[in-house]
Amino acid sequence: xxxxxNLSMRxxxxxxxxxxxxxxxxxxxxxxxxxxxxxxxxxIKLLTGLIEPTSGSAKICGYDIQKDPLEAKRRIGYIPDVAxxxxxxxxIEFMAFIAELFQVDHAAAKKRTPELMExxxxxxxxxxxxxxLSHGTRQRLAFASALLHxxxxxxxxxxxxxxxxxxxxxxxxxxxxxxxxxxxxxxxxHLLNVAHELADRVGIINHGKLCALGTVEEIRNGVAGGTGQxxxxxxxxxxxxxxxx
Numbered sequence: 001x002x003x004x005x006n007l008s009m010r011x012x013x014x015x016x017x018x019x020x021x022x023x024x025x026x027x028x029x030x031x032x033x034x035x036x037x038x039x040x041x042x043x044i045k046l047l048t049g050l051i052e053p054t055s056g057s058a059k060i061c062g063y064d065i066q067k068d069p070l071e072a073k074r075r076i077g078y079i080p081d082v083a084x085x086x087x088x089x090x091x092i093e094f095m096a097f098i099a100e101l102f103q104v105d106h107a108a109a110k111k112r113t114p115e116l117m118e119x120x121x122x123x124x125x126x127x128x129x130x131x132x133l134s135h136g137t138r139q140r141l142a143f144a145s146a147l148l149h150x151x152x153x154x155x156x157x158x159x160x161x162x163x164x165x166x167x168x169x170x171x172x173x174x175x176x177x178x179x180x181x182x183x184x185x186x187x188x189x190h191l192l193n194v195a196h197e198l199a200d201r202v203g204i205i206n207h208g209k210l211c212a213l214g215t216v217e218e219i220r221n222g223v224a225g226g227t228g229q230x231x232x233x234x235x236x237x238x239x240x241x242x243x244x245x
Contacts, residue, residue, distance in 0.1 A: 001026045001184055002047065002153060007056035009042050016042045018208040019056070024186060024201075026152075029179040031199035032188045035239050039208040040188045044157055047186065048078050061152050074102065077151030081158035083142035087131035091122050091141050094130060095148060102149035109148065116144040119174070121167060136162040143171060153184045160191060172198060196231045206239045 002024040009017040017039045024030045034040045045051045047058050049065045049072065058065045063072040085094060092113070099109035117123050120140040125133055130141070139162045146154065154175065160168045176198055179185045189195055195202055196216060204212040204219070212219050216231050223234055 001028075001061060002030075002186060003057075003059040003062075004043075004047075005057050005059075007043075007046060007058055008054045009039075009046060009051070010054045016208055017046070017053075020205075020208075020210055022203065022210065022213070024184055026184055027179055027182040029176065029185045029198055029200045030187065031195035031202045032186065032205065033190075033192065033195060033202060033235060034205040038205045038239075040205060041157070042208075043205070044155060044186075044188060047155055048076060049073060074149070075152040077146035077149070077154045079139075079142050079146045079154070079156045079159060081161050083138055085130045085138065085141070087129065089130055090127050091117065091130065091133075091144075092126045094141065095145055098145045098148050104149050112148055112150075116147060119170065120144045121170075134162075136164060136167065139163060140167055143174075147174075147178075151183065153186065154178060155186045157188045159187065159189065160194065192231045192235060202231070204235060204238050212238050 002022070004020050004022040007017060007020040008015070020043065032040055032043065046053050047060070047065065049069050052066060060072040061075045063075070065072045086097070089097065095113045095117070096109070099113070117126060120143055122137070122140055122144060125137055130138065133141070156175070159171055159175070163171060172194070175185055175187070187195070187199065201213065201215055202219065203210055212222065214222070216234070219234055220227060220229060223229070223237055229237070
């Protein structure tokens with residue numbers, strides 16, 4: 001699970017995240033939405049330990065990401081919108097590197113690696129250098145490598161970037177299956193239809209403040225005249241037509 005308490009982040013005079021409180025339960029599929037510069041990327045960087053907060057805390061499965069980063073990060077699978085790799089490696093070599101990094105049992109890694117390579121259509125590219133792969137193929141490798149150590153929490157930033165419809169469906173089905181199996185999913189996306197299709201709950205952030213939280217139906221009930229409105233219409237009303245990041 002994810003526990004965020006009074007989390008704030010300031011960049012000079014800019015308050016990018018303002019006292020965020022949020023709990024996401026084990027097995028919950030949570031979608032995080034917001035317009036440009038709303039605070040979504042800052043939240044993800046704080047959750048994954050890439051930056052330190054100005055104040056407040058974030059815990060992954062009970063481990064504080066700042067005080068106990070190794071234990072917290074062992075439980076996270078993180079897929080950024082643009083993944084970084086060691087480009088001189090092949091996908092097979094990179095998967096082996098990830099297995100060693102997360103101390104995955106050798107037998108388990110030997111079993112899971114070909115399964116994930118097959119699932120994400122990576123087998124034909126297994127022995128090519130990553131630097132020669134297309135953006136979509138690299139993104140599929142990001143998913144495969146992030147799932148190799150069987151994380152308890154998956155944090156995904158814009159998961160469909162660069163994916164064709166077939167592989168986008170694979171990703172959606174895999175994330176939903178992991179959620180049903182008890183894995184917590186934190187998904188940041190600008191595709192409101194994806195959020196509506198997959199998420200158990202939605203959070204909408206604007207100007208660093210969480211301004212709506214709940215199921216789509218609960219958010220509808222909390223907006224004057226919200227009955228019958230689509231998630232897009234609710235989003236635009238809540239954020240003041242600022243668009244989606």
